[in-house]
Amino acid sequence: MNKLQQFLVKAKSFITEAVRVIKVTKKPSMQNFKMIVKVSALGMLVIGVVGFIISVFGALIGIGV
DSSP: OOHHHHHHHHHHHHHHHHHHHHHHOOOOOHHHHHHHHHHHHHHHHHHHHHHHHHHHHHHHHTOOO
8 A cells, every 4th residue: 555545445445534533523512501601611710810819929930021
């Protein structure tokens, strides 16, 4: 098998798997979507607060800008 044939076999396999995944997925319900948005926002808020606290402590002890 030459390289072109190997590439075509891999490409066909990838497309087959991608189509299978798309067929299995479904649109989330509005309730599920709202929960995902809330959890994501909470995660971003927590990461922001932790970063802010580290920045403040760093400024207080003279590390960083």
